[in-house]
Amino acid sequence: MNDSKKISFCILILFLFGTAVVANEAHDTLKQALKMIGGHAIYTLSARRIEEIVACMDEKLKLSATRNIWDHEFNFMGCLDEDPYARYIPTASLVQHLLDPYHIGYTGIDATLSKDEGFIYIHEIAQKSPAAQSGLEKGDVIRTINNKSVGAMDLETMRQSLFHRPPDSEIMLHVERNGILLAKPLKLQLGRRSFVQEEILTEHTAYFAISAFPSGLVTQEVIPILQKFSARGIKSVILDLTENGGGLAGSASEFLELFVPSENRLLLEMRARHEVLRYISSKRGNYADWNIVVIVSKACASACEIVAKGLQQMGYGIIGKESTFGKGSFQDFYPIAEQGKILFTKGFFFFADNTSPEKNGIRPDYLMREEALLLITAHDMLLDQKILHESSLLHVLPQKVSLPKIKRAPRK
Template sequence: MRRILLSILLIISFVNAKNVDITKNARLADYIKFMKVVNIIENYYVEPLTLDQIIEKLLKGGVSALDPHSSFEDKKSYKSLKVMTNGEFGGLGIVISMKKGVLTVISPIDDTPAYRAGIKAGDIILKINDKATLDMTLDGDIKLMRGKPGTKINLTIVRNGKKIKVKIIRAIIKVKSVKEYTLKNYPDIEYIRISSFDKNVVTSLKMIMNKMRNKKGIIIDLRNNPGGLLNQALGTLDMFIDDGKLLSEKGRDKRNNRTWYAHSAGTYKNIPIVILVNGGSASASEIVSGGMQDRKRAVIIGEKTFGKGSVQAIIPINKSEAVRLTIAKYYLPSGRTIQAVGVTPDIVVKPAKIVPLENSGLDIKESELKDHLKAELKTKKSNKKVINNKKIKEKVVDKDNQLQTAVSALKAIIISKKGE
């Protein structure tokens, strides 16, 4: 870091020595502006900071200001990132992001501590233990939530305008991501729940498809599926689409531009499919639902998805530091992006219990949301617990109006195919 600063200072000195008008060199003028800010902080900030500390803080703030998924990884956070991607860690089982400038749950993962505690997609996390999240970075929030398995964490969330306290015990997150159910009264329909796109999704799906007998249609439930591995999303699409484009990736660097195509071998191209999505469906689940929608291979039912369609790369600076940077976006077969847009279902169906828009924290204007939540921090009243979610079982199918709509739509498709 000091070498970079020294190089900038040498360039400035060289330019001045040559009597060059530096104002005409915009890039050099920006370097000088940066150095002036560093110098002001070093000399006048209320707490004494070393040069390394100042530069590190400026880098963290600057990179994270690009978008919610980019960040500067210092020695400690880079080490944690390696643990998260390569090893086991104690977690809650939720996927989070910054939405409208506040920490928001994309979705809880099935059968994890957060799921069992009743955390839901769209919940705003106001406090982690006793620390407010409003002025923290996404990485900072993640670090606070991660810890040793068996340890306790307290979250204060805002849901539908109400503040709720939730106690969760961290655990090693091991999830069976693909489950199949036989729907009561609908024996000819295969219901498949995919809770996340881990490394076993395609293999599990193939096992289910190969053993299916007397099934006339499939419902794939991607609600509250936060995403996962790209190759599993592509493999899922390839199982049901026999030719043509599946997905494209485009960025500034043409070396990052790629397009994936379907293969005809092993394709289940004739069986009717309905896919369920909601606001907790993100990333890989949007690639699958959006791709199937574009190729007219499935009917999409539910609510608009989250809108996470960007690609991040971990670029090392040295052995102990790196930059996590958004380098590209994904594009569906039609050429549209899902980043910050999401996938709009063919048939929009709200959950059975519809909360009025004016009562939902997420429906407050972005400019007003933080002030609203700061006011919430000052109030002490909150519910003591959250009612646990229930797994989808045969006996509650009739109470799930989104699933019921999917069944009706699928049966209509099956009937129409008989008449062809």
């Protein structure tokens, strides 16, 4: 064998060996994670079943050819049928969207970080996000952050430099687009996430919508808004949960404590294989004497259903076109590699009446088939009279509506 063939052969061997090492590392990490998860989830996983899942994920994600497997979110659909909610989430996404969204600036970027290639590749840009406003586009490659080469950074430094900065931080990015480095750097100003929208409807009524229940929601957004309403003498509010897909059970329970009519009241019980966690009110809520009507939809799930059912059991009225989604399970995180965590189903939650929303959801007290009339009907429930008030939320609705008399549940 001549020297050139020997060199080519050696390169091939090194390439194959390197790929095998990556694959084995990914396989071993995934196997270990599944073994640990199987000991705490609502289901068990035998050694044979774990091998089947890893083989399936290898086929699905091409573990043998993917060097940055842990940099991008993926699910286990089609491989881990025992758990429809199982998925892997990078730490940057978890922190930004759920665990600490108020102290970490929002970018709107979904990207792969590669130390070996020395770049950050942008997979997706959220609409109307800071990244979209900066001029970044899907497919862009970030080469420098604040004039520091991405190629000289390790993965943790990349994450800290781009994703773990305070809100309102400004970052200068040199970007490569379609193989050509842009002449001027792009300025990315990190945003602040908000999960609550609010509006004063009348002299005595207000509206607020919550899109999720992340950590810190109550102290960062809800209480300031309720204080604002209270300062104007408003104690009758419409709570819109129609676009709320869930969040953290602890955040949902913290929200319920604002309105609970008494101390030592069981708000929620979370039952797992090896433990039971109960959320019990410590005192009467500061807003327990308020009047609330809640609007729900089929999209309302998980933590959203905890809030809807909790308020319903306290005697507040629930209105909607149909029952809520019906997700009574809760998930926990298992850290995998250093970049992220696997979400897996750990148990089911139950309310004070020993029921769970699993599969059946929460049935509204009043079913309103005409979606366009949900808001005005909720407002009518607040006032016990059929009066349409002017506001940016209500002015598009019919000037007159004919509604049946609504009997509100007694406060408990």
